[in-house]
Amino acid sequence: MNPTLPLSPEESRLSTVTLMTPELANFTGNVHGGHILRLVDEIAYACACNYSSKYCVTLSVDRVLFKHPVRVGELLSMHAQINYTGRTSMQVGVRVEAKDLQRGVIRHTNSCFFTMVAMVDGKPSPVPPIVPRTEQDRLRWARSEMAREHSQAVERIATQVGDFLTIVDLAAAPMLLIDKETGVVTLANKLAVELLGMPALDMVNRPVWELHAPEGQARVRQLYQLVAVRNSCEPFTFKHVRPDGGVVSVEAVSWVIPLPNKPLIQRLMRLLPS
Numbered sequence: 219m220n221p222t223l224p225l226s227p228e229e230s231r232l233s234t235v236t237l238m239t240p241e242l243a244n245f246t247g248n249v250h251g252g253h254i255l256r257l258v259d260e261i262a263y264a265c266a267c268n269y270s271s272k273y274c275v276t277l278s279v280d281r282v283l284f285k286h287p288v289r290v291g292e293l294l295s296m297h298a299q300i301n302y303t304g305r306t307s308m309q310v311g312v313r314v315e316a317k318d319l320q321r322g323v324i325r326h327t328n329s330c331f332f333t334m335v336a337m338v339d340g341k342p343s344p345v346p347p348i349v350p351r352t353e354q355d356r357l358r359w360a361r362s363e364m365a366r367e368h369s370q371a372v373e374r375i376a377t378q379v380g381d382f383l384t385i386v387d388l389a390a391a392p393m394l395l396i397d398k399e400t401g402v403v404t405l406a407n408k409l410a411v412e413l414l415g416m417p418a419l420d421m422v423n424r425p426v427w428e429l430h431a432p433e434g435q436a437r438v439r440q441l442y443q444l445v446a447v448r449n450s451c452e453p454f455t456f457k458h459v460r461p462d463g464g465v466v467s468v469e470a471v472s473w474v475i476p477l478p479n480k481p482l483i484q485r486l487m488r489l490l491p492s
Contacts, residue, residue, distance in 0.1 A: 225269075226351045227358065230300040232265040238292050238316075248287040249294075254314065255282065257296060258330060262310040263390045265298035266334035269308065270345045273337050275486060276389055277307065280331040286316070288327055293317040301355075302362030306342035307335050309362045331362075340453030340471035340486075386484070394426065396483040398474060401425045401442045404482060413468065413489060415460030426485070431459045441472070445483050449474040455490060467491070 236257065244250040259276065266274040288294060295315045302309040310332045317324045336343045350359040386393050392410040394403055406414075406421040414421070414429065421429060427438040434456050445451045450473040458466050467490040475484045 225300075225346070226349055227299045227301055227355050228351075230265065230269045230348060231297060232261060232268055232299070233295065233297045234261055236294045236296075238288055238290050238294055240290050243290050246287075248289055249292075251284060254284075254288060254294070254328075257294070258282070258312050258314065259332070260390055261296045261298045262312055262332040262334060265300065265310050265312075266308050266332075266336070269300050269348075270336040270343075272343055272345070273391075273488075274308075274334045275337055275391060276332055277335050278333040282328060282330045284328050286325045286327045288316045289318075291319065293319055300348045301331070301358040303345050303348045305344055307333055308345055308348075310334055311358065340469070392487040392489075394421070394485040394487070395475075396426050396442070396472075396485060398446050398481040398483050401427065401439070401446075403429070410487065413466070413487060414458055415462060415464065415466075429458070431457055431465075442483070445472045445474065 234257075238249045242249045242253050259279075263274060263276070293316070295317065296312055297315075298310050298312045300308050301311045311329065312332065313329045314327045315324050316327050336345045348359075350356045386395060386405060386407055389407055389409070392413040393405075393407045394410055395405040396402065397404055403421045403424055403426055406416075406418045411418050411421075416429070425439075426442060427435040430438050438456065441451055441454055451471070453469055453471040455467060455469045458468050460466065468487050469490050470485050470487045472483050472485040475482050
């Protein structure tokens with residue numbers, strides 16, 4: 219979008235409509251909550267990227283409460299907009315509604331709020347300011363500002379570890395979570411599995427440097443130690459040899475996430491042109 223003038227939350231809005239089909243059902247016949255979480259994360263990511271014209275990452279997500287189940291055959295609508303902007307972060311509000319196509323009844327199933335950070339070259343980057351214009355806009359802005367002032371985003375993550383791990387697993391970017399003390403991979407999300415071409419179970423509980431080609435393992439171990447001491451590091455590039463013999467060029471940036479049970483290193487990766 220790359221606005222030249224400040225926009226209102228309404229002007230930042232992005233909506234999607236998806237038909238809920240039978241393969242999405244859980245054992246009760248309703249749509250699996252994990253699928254809805256993935257869709258919500260995707261539209262929050264798309265809204266933030268569309269507004270900022272930059273690559274964005276999820277920093278935190280509020281508790282997601284499903285007020286009503288979503289049924290197979292219903293039309294799921296999601297409406298996302300920017301409620302608040304900081305210097306490099308945005309709060310994206312997402313409202314989810316389900317429509318019974320036979321009866322025409324629309325139910326508000328859940329709402330949630332994401333804090334997204336714009337990134338350029340692996341570093342947080344400024345975003346255009348959003349300007350609240352209606353009373354509802356100003357109320358949302360005030361609530362977001364109060365939450366920001368009284369609880370830093372990393373503290374919100376730390377009190378909601380389960381939600382954080384779910385978002386990492388469903389995130390729209392390849393990510394690894396690494397034990398800060400040992401360097402062992404604790405979680406590889408779906409896109410990391412696709413990028414590195416290695417099953418998640420083969421990555422988890424292995425030192426992160428063992429995922430790299432032998433000639434690069436010493437360098438990756440040094441970078442891991444640097445992150446563990448400094449809590450972050452500059453973006454680095456590496457060649458990864460996939461189990462099928464293919465070689466991919468990858469850029470990664472890592473930083474420490476202070477969770478209550480133990481600090482973890484979050485590594486965000488992107489594929490480079492070959």
